[in-house]
Amino acid sequence: MYDFAIIGGGIVGLSTAMALGDRYPHAKILVLEKESQWAFHQTGNNSGVIHSGIYYKPGSFKAQFCRDGSRSMVEFCQKHDIEHDICGKVIVATEAQELPRLENLYKRGLDNGIAVRRISPEEVKEIEPHVSCVGGIRVLSTGIVNYKQVCLKYAEIIQQQGGDLRLNTKVIQIIQKGKNQVVETNKGNFETKFVINCAGLHSDRIAKLGKANPEAKIVPFRGEYYELTPAKRYLVKTLIYPVPNPDFPFLGVHFTRMIDNSVHAGPNAVLSLKREGYKKTDFDLRDFAEVITYPGFWKLAAKHADEGIQEIIRSFSKAAFVRSLQKLIPEVQAEDLVPTHAGVRAQALMNNGSLVDDFLIIQGDNSIHVCNAPSPAATSSLEIGKAIVRQIPQPAHLQSLVT
Structure with missing residues (x-):
């Protein structure tokens, strides 16, 4: 018992x-x-980031748990000699129209009690010399670890x-x-x-x-990554994120320096046809049928049709994936990237089509x-x-x- x-x-x-x-x-x-x-x-398949909590609605469990959890995770790693690095990250606007969203994100960071500051494109280049942007914010408390x-x-x-x-x-x-x-x-x-x-x-x-x-029903989304070849790892010093679309539940493709010094680029976000489907060819009839017959999925798909189509294109077209990454680092070329492991996110979805x-x-x-x-x-x-x-x-x- x-x-x-x-x-x-x-x-x-x-x-x-x-x-x-x-x-x-x-x-x-x-x-x-x-x-x-x-x-x-x-x-075991996530990006290994110790998040700051900047993205989450003030007062939400996510914001509260992440802010406090970031501190306690670092303390845990220090106590038990687990390798980690509080390297910080930059979130950048690559077009002028993204600047208002960047400013909103900055204010949200302040509301969540996070150490965050605005930085100019010149200051971004001091941290990440190969990034092209029109503005950025620096989040000091972000780190990396092997979970x-x-x-x-x-x-x-x-x-x-x-x-x-x-x-x-x-x-x-x-x-x-x-x-x-x-x-x-x-x-x-x-x-x-x-x-x-x-x-x-x-x-x-x-x-x-x-x-x-x-x-709510769990709907699996596969996030696919590329990895920079060792010769091109110099392009990324820390973590580089775009300004996320607040109407879309994912953060967009970004660059993450891992604790083993490799650099991952991604992920996209596509529907997985199996709850544990790490490959495009993975398929489970029960898992697929549950999603495809769930009214909430079709309501979500209709709401985010344009973004969903772009994610699917990136999944099957390396060139499209590379173009998304080039918005952040124009020097990146297709030959600089090799496929690496994917992850699957368990996302709860309500019957009305709203994501939990x-x-x-x-x-x-x-x-x-x-x-x-x-x-x-x-x-x-x-x-x-x-x-x-x-x-x-x-x-x-x-x-x-x-x-």
Whole structure:
């Protein structure tokens, strides 16, 4: 019998287990992950950025968790000797018509309590000599890290706390048994008093197994990247982002220097035909049918038809992808770029076609379901874990597990 069972071994599931171990040191905690390693999907395929929180609506969970999470992530890396670099980034306007949006983003950064300053095109070139722009802002607190390494440290701490970590264990069903729940898996059944669903790309399905209604469906978007050849890495010193379109949910193609000194360029954002579809040819009939028959998807597609078409063109045309990158760094040529790994983002979408813009954490019967945790979830993971633990009801039996 476990006190808590966490489904999902990505960075949010592991941070939640670690926070539970801190809060309830005598609790029996179980983490179930269907893959053979931790952080296999979203966490292990992201850009490794420690985000500042500049993009997010003031007062939102994203803004709050990201601002606080950025600080706590850096402190965690320092404490555990995890390689990281607070290199900062520039966000640049490449056309005059983007300057009002850049100014709005600057003000949002100030509203969110972030260290941000306006910089001229000349000042941008002092930081990133190869960028072409008409204005920019400098975000000092942005950094880079390898989140897989962070997750391995989380898992190590959970084991030290006495937690039970199970890889290669896929959840099949959740059955109510009195006040408890039985989590049925391919490796046997586990009885628990409380379930926490951090299943990422499958979080809506796990919620339904637990008789909870997320009122949203996970729609997978694949982000495809190129990597600068080693000879051209000098073109990028830190992180270079365009001014995002506030009406479109993605940040646009950008340049990211990774912690291993490679430089990734991208991503675009295209519908994936499989929830774990990292290749253009990946296809799953169930996943595809769920999206294509979901009214919310067609409403979203109609609203963002022009942007969606451009993303698809970039997916199949390297030349189009390169042209987008050349808006930031005109020197970049097609031969300077080679394909690298893609990532898949689990985006919750409402039936009315609106994207769930914030973290979505819902209560069930003796359960909590994290049904939307896109970027900046990795940056925010320590704060999300603590917030989930705070939302757990306090029955009498938990008090005996505190000390």
